[in-house]
Amino acid sequence: xxxxxxxxxxxxxxxxxxxxxxxxxxxxxxxxxxxxxxxxxxxxxxxxxxxxxxxxxxxxxxxxxxxxxxxxxxxxxxxxxxxxxxxxxxxxxxxxxxxxxxxxxxxxxxxxxxxxxxxxxxxxxxx
Amino acid sequence: xxxxxxxxxxxxxxxxxxxxxxxxxxxxxxxxxxxxxxxxxxxxxxxxxxxxxxxxxxxxxxxxxxxxxxxxxxxxxxxxxxxxxxxxxxxxxxxxxxxxxxxxxxxxxxxx
Numbered sequence: 001x002x003x004x005x006x007x008x009x010x011x012x013x014x015x016x017x018x019x020x021x022x023x024x025x026x027x028x029x030x031x032x033x034x035x036x037x038x039x040x041x042x043x044x045x046x047x048x049x050x051x052x053x054x055x056x057x058x059x060x061x062x063x064x065x066x067x068x069x070x071x072x073x074x075x076x077x078x079x080x081x082x083x084x085x086x087x088x089x090x091x092x093x094x095x096x097x098x099x100x101x102x103x104x105x106x107x108x109x110x111x112x113x114x115x116x117x118x119x120x121x122x123x124x125x126x127x
Numbered sequence: 128x129x130x131x132x133x134x135x136x137x138x139x140x141x142x143x144x145x146x147x148x149x150x151x152x153x154x155x156x157x158x159x160x161x162x163x164x165x166x167x168x169x170x171x172x173x174x175x176x177x178x179x180x181x182x183x184x185x186x187x188x189x190x191x192x193x194x195x196x197x198x199x200x201x202x203x204x205x206x207x208x209x210x211x212x213x214x215x216x217x218x219x220x221x222x223x224x225x226x227x228x229x230x231x232x233x234x235x236x237x238x239x
Contacts, residue, residue: 035228037176044217044219044230044231044232044233045168045170045176045219045221045230045233046230047221047227047228047229047230050226050228058226058227059227060227061227094175094176096176098223099181106159106161108159110158110161110162111158111164111181111223112181112182112185113166113178113180113181113187113223114166114168114176114178114221114223115178115181115187115188117175117176117177118175119175120175
């Protein structure tokens, strides 16, 4: 069964660092476009970061320079290193996979939505 | 960044009745003249979001056919033909055309 399981959340003081993990089953984190999406308490969804199979990384402006997305191919795990955390970044952090399919006629990958989501891990930034 | 605007923000529906949610983007979501990069997600209470619709109108695997997505350009709609109790939750549209991905504010659907 295709599955993503996040871990690493917890209580951290403002200015502190935390590394989140997303372990994948029946899905290769290196062969897929992977995302981190967060949700503050009682709020909507916010895309945080993404990484392409080729290794290109992308970030929301609000986290650029402080967060780093990466992956470990051997462990088939996605990571989000979060530094200089702020109180307003208290949220549930989800990892999610983009479903992308190669279209031979167009010689391009087409996007088919974020079709696999983890259960989320909670990060609380407070003193 | 592409701004996504949903309406209404909340909806109370009698079981068996239809429901409709609108999503508007600040620019066209047409990708390579092939498809509209617009997804719909449902987040049921206490759960992770789940993909309902991609390309604006294609149902994801396992999604009941009472869910129908439509639209083009910058205006999209999610319709539920007959709302059931299990459909309660918050519905989000999201554009996948550009980074950063952006979501609508969410529409909370409740049962009367």
